[in-house]
Amino acid sequence: xxxxxxxxxxxxxxxxxxxxxxxxxxxxxxxxxxxxxxxxxxxxxxxxxxxxxxxxxxxxxxxxxxxxxxxxxxxxxxxxxxxxxxxxxxxxxxxxxxxxxxxxxxxxxxxxxxxxxxxxxxxxxxxxxxxxxxxxxxxxxxxxxxxxxxxxxxxxxxxxxxxxxxxxxxxxxxxxxxxxxxxxxxxxxxxxxxxxxxxxxxxxxxxxxxxxxxxxxxxxxxxxxxxxxxxxxxxxxxxxxxxxxxxxxxxxxxxxxxxxxxxxxxxxxxxxxxxxxxxxxxxx
Amino acid sequence: xxxxxxxxxxxxxxxxxxxxxxxxxxxxxxxxxxxxxxxxxxxxxxxxxxxxxxxxxxxxxxxxxxxxxxxxxxxxxxxxxxxxxxxxxxxxxxxxxxxxxxxxxxxxxxxxxxxxxxxxxxxxxxxxxxxxxxxxxxxxxxxxxxxxxxxxxxxxxxxxxxxxxxxxxxxxxxxxxxxxxxxxxxxxxxxxxxxxxxxxxxxxxxxxxxxxxxxxxxxxxxxxxxxxxxxxxxxxxxxxxxxxxxxxxxxxxxxxxxxxxxxxxxxxxxxxxxxxxxxxxxxxxxxxxxxxxxxxxxxxxxxxxxxxxxxxxxxxxxxxxxxxxxxxxxxxxxxxxxxxxxxxxxxxxxxxxxxxxxx
Numbered sequence: 001x002x003x004x005x006x007x008x009x010x011x012x013x014x015x016x017x018x019x020x021x022x023x024x025x026x027x028x029x030x031x032x033x034x035x036x037x038x039x040x041x042x043x044x045x046x047x048x049x050x051x052x053x054x055x056x057x058x059x060x061x062x063x064x065x066x067x068x069x070x071x072x073x074x075x076x077x078x079x080x081x082x083x084x085x086x087x088x089x090x091x092x093x094x095x096x097x098x099x100x101x102x103x104x105x106x107x108x109x110x111x112x113x114x115x116x117x118x119x120x121x122x123x124x125x126x127x128x129x130x131x132x133x134x135x136x137x138x139x140x141x142x143x144x145x146x147x148x149x150x151x152x153x154x155x156x157x158x159x160x161x162x163x164x165x166x167x168x169x170x171x172x173x174x175x176x177x178x179x180x181x182x183x184x185x186x187x188x189x190x191x192x193x194x195x196x197x198x199x200x201x202x203x204x205x206x207x208x209x210x211x212x213x214x215x216x217x218x219x220x221x222x223x224x225x226x227x228x229x230x231x232x233x234x235x236x237x238x239x240x241x242x243x244x245x246x247x248x249x250x251x252x253x254x255x256x257x258x259x260x261x262x263x264x265x266x267x268x269x270x271x272x273x274x275x276x277x278x279x280x281x282x283x284x
Numbered sequence: 285x286x287x288x289x290x291x292x293x294x295x296x297x298x299x300x301x302x303x304x305x306x307x308x309x310x311x312x313x314x315x316x317x318x319x320x321x322x323x324x325x326x327x328x329x330x331x332x333x334x335x336x337x338x339x340x341x342x343x344x345x346x347x348x349x350x351x352x353x354x355x356x357x358x359x360x361x362x363x364x365x366x367x368x369x370x371x372x373x374x375x376x377x378x379x380x381x382x383x384x385x386x387x388x389x390x391x392x393x394x395x396x397x398x399x400x401x402x403x404x405x406x407x408x409x410x411x412x413x414x415x416x417x418x419x420x421x422x423x424x425x426x427x428x429x430x431x432x433x434x435x436x437x438x439x440x441x442x443x444x445x446x447x448x449x450x451x452x453x454x455x456x457x458x459x460x461x462x463x464x465x466x467x468x469x470x471x472x473x474x475x476x477x478x479x480x481x482x483x484x485x486x487x488x489x490x491x492x493x494x495x496x497x498x499x500x501x502x503x504x505x506x507x508x509x510x511x512x513x514x515x516x517x518x519x520x521x522x523x524x525x526x527x528x529x530x531x532x533x534x535x536x537x538x539x540x541x542x543x544x545x546x547x548x549x550x551x552x553x554x555x556x557x558x559x560x561x562x563x564x565x566x567x568x569x570x571x572x573x574x575x576x577x578x579x580x581x582x583x584x585x586x587x588x589x590x591x592x593x594x595x596x597x598x599x600x601x602x603x604x605x606x607x608x609x610x611x612x613x614x615x616x617x618x619x620x621x622x623x624x625x626x627x628x629x630x631x632x633x634x635x636x637x638x639x640x641x642x643x
Contacts, residue, residue: 234310
């Protein structure tokens with residue numbers, strides 16, 4: 001059983017290392033600036049930042065590929081020296097990462113680790129450091145593991161799957177990036193952030209029953225004022241009611257279809273509801 | 285430039301701070317149509333008195349020009365005329381660094397904070413303090429920079445003081461065209477002598493800020509982040525308000541299209557409206573919208589109106605560490621008076637803030 005768990009670590013570590021490289025490369029391509037993926041200011045002398053980071057990325061990529069390349073039968077009768085070097089190197093990499101993360105947390109508490117590119121912008125906390133520690137232990141556990149092979153029986157496969165599920169859950173718990181990924185998968189833009197042309201707002205207003213009810217009091221073809229606050233756009237028309245100048249204020253909820261509309265009538269110079277009196281709401 | 289006839293008359297002129305009646309009335313009209321406190325629970329309940337107070341009343345802050353100063357009394361020429369303010373025993377002054385209050389110079393522009401709201405005594409004074417926040421578009425020699433502060437603020441010259449060069453270089457390692465800068469220093473005629481880095485330089489080019497985290501459902505209210513300050517520019521010195529990073533692009537008219545490059549530096553200028561939503565997703569608002577802003581470090585809050593466009597703040601995905609670590613991104617760019625009114629220290633550059641949308 002223990003051997004099965006140890007074998008599992010090799011593909012898992014390789015996937016995490018290569019996934020980290022891919023996320024950083026994606027960020028580099030999107031921003032077209034190498035500096036976005038560099039180590040934060042203040043941790044290293046300026047002249048060392050770029051070479052240190054390039055070395056780190058190259059190491060990460062090489063270790064990820066090396067774990068896969070040496071996972072099978074390398075040499076007869078055992079994992080061989082290359083596999084041992086790669087696995088020990090991986091353990092050392094995560095050990096150094098632990099120290100670097102802790103140092104970064106002390107000196108720049110405002111920055112994320114950048115481990116998975118733009119998904120890793122949450123400030124470094126104990127979870128990120130613990131994750132590096134867990135992966136270091138996982139890498140150390142792979143030293144001396146014989147070449148990987150397919151599970152010999154259904155029960156061994158079930159054991160693999162159970163161990164995989166447990167370890168993925170543990171890594172997910174220790175990864176602030178998971179929350180960010182889940183949000184992106186199920187995203188729909190809130191109305192407060194949605195751009196909606198004024199023309200569409202006015203079209204919706206002019207086809208509403210509230211507009212028809214108050215159109216007789218409106219004195220101008222164009223609104224006096226239009227502004228927006230969050231999910232509501234406000235349109236003010238000058239009007240006349242009972243011989244007095246009034247402001248007719250429409251509030252239109254910013255959604256594409258059937259927006260709720262509210263209306264109020266105020267004396268043009270007053271700060272309370274005017275002769276028309278009440279506020280009204282309607283959904284057209 | 286657009287022809288006047290092409291501009292709808294309800295478009296906000298964000299520099300129209302001298303006639304704020306129309307914008308102040310917006311909160312009133314909104315309260316009338318949506319009620320005092322929105323049923324959806326997103327908005328604050330405010331009264332006409334709140335709106336009036338939000339726009340005008342300074343209870344902690346005094347601005348003016350130094351006429352005379354002694355170890356015990358500061359004399360300022362303010363909008364109300366010559367005024368005398370007793371200095372507390374612990375009064376501190378800043379003029380490029382901490383100095384005794386008596387070392388202030390006649391003619392200095394000063395902003396002072398009262399010890400008690402409305403009280404006579406002042407305990408903090410900042411003289412000739414200035415700030416430049418924006419994109420470096422030209423560099424001449426090792427220490428002279430031309431910085432574009434965005435469409436609303438224009439361009440300023442920054443000369444990095446020799447004694448501060450090391451300190452600034454550590455926090456701003458790339459003093460090159462295309463990168464962001466935010467420095468505080470002493471104002472001189474035509475330039476700022478930079479002395480203090482106001483943040484750490486974001487590692488990306490100004491035109492490529494990272495995408496902010498997505499939000500599902502509604503934008504969180506209240507929202508937490510960083511509040512910074514800006515120089516008055518064309519605004520009145522004692523204006524209480526803030527430049528908001530996310531004015532409604534459909535009605536605020538702050539974006540009139542990019543002008544063709546007139547000099548090589550223009551190639552590095554960044555239109556913050558063209559860089560996406562910025563570093564923090566904020567609901568679209570308009571000039572005149574009211575916000576309840578709390579200084580989390582001083583636990584002081586104030587209802588403030590949006591008075592101008594703060595789109596440049598979108599470019600800075602930084603955090604304030606004045607008291608703990610703020611959430612990422614700048615949510616408000618306050619006027620100097622509002623920043624001091626909320627208990628902020630101008631030389632610190634920022635405070636951790638929590639903002640609720642009101643009105």
